[in-house]
Each structure stands twice: as structure tokens, then as C-alpha cells.
Amino acid sequence: MNISQASNKELAKNISVDPSLISLLRTGKRKQPQNRDHIKNMASFFAKKCSADYQRNALSEMLGQSSISPNMPAEILAERLDLWLTKDPDITDQLFQGMETVPSKP
Known part of the structure; x- marks a missing residue:
């Protein structure tokens, strides 16, 4: 949530x-x-919202995938986020609860 700078209301909508x-x-x-x-x-929402270099770098670290680049199409990133989120149900909980330490905008 912090990486995408999204509000609860925006994501919910x-x-x-x-x-x-x-x-x-x-x-x-x-x-x-x-x-x-x-x-x-x-996953699709977060992929579209995270297009800046610093956001993609933070996602790379979070997902443990160094291949996430600013040039990666949002559709591909959405697939990777979806797989990551569904791989382990606890990860979704961590996504919402444990995002306090996120790189700031350069």
C-alpha cells in the first residue's frame, strides 16, 4: 500500500x-x-500504480525478483504480484500490515 501510495478508499474502489x-x-x-x-x-491495481523506478525497485526487493524493471509491462508485473500473493496466504496479510519500511522517493 505504501509503495503504491494508495489509500484504502482508492484500492477498494x-x-x-x-x-x-x-x-x-x-x-x-x-x-x-x-x-x-x-x-x-x-495485483493489477498495484502493478499499474507502481510505475516509477523507486516503486519497481521496492517491488523487486519485496518479491525477491531482480528482473522487475520500469520497462516491464504492467500486465506482466500484475501476473507476478498475483502469483506472489497467492503463493502463501500469509503474504497478503504481510502486504497490508508490514509495509512501514519502504524506500522514499528519490
Whole structure:
């Protein structure tokens, strides 16, 4: 959330859920969404929002993939984020809860 500089309301609107769900995910009161489309839509949203070099670098570190570049199409990045998010349900929780240490804009 911090890497993309997105608000709960903005993400919720883009994935067609109530902002309170995003808030519950971020506080850990809700676990990974059961609706697979929500996760796919989140991945697509974050891929589109993270187009700057510093954002792509932060995503590279977070995903453990050095091949994420500013030139990577958002669709490819969305696929990688989707795989990363669905690989381990706890990762989605970490995405919302553990993003306090994010590189700042240069």
C-alpha cells in the first residue's frame, strides 16, 4: 500500500469492495480474500500504480525478483504480484500490515 501510495478508499474502489474490507485486511482482522478475483484485481491495481523506478525497485526487493524493471509491462508485473500473493496466504496479510519500511522517493 505504501509503495503504491494508495489509500484504502482508492484500492477498494478499484477492486469493487467496501473500504472497510481494506481496513480490516490492513489491521489483520481479516485474512486473505477468498474471492480469487479480488486478489487478481489487487495485483493489477498495484502493478499499474507502481510505475516509477523507486516503486519497481521496492517491488523487486519485496518479491525477491531482480528482473522487475520500469520497462516491464504492467500486465506482466500484475501476473507476478498475483502469483506472489497467492503463493502463501500469509503474504497478503504481510502486504497490508508490514509495509512501514519502504524506500522514499528519490
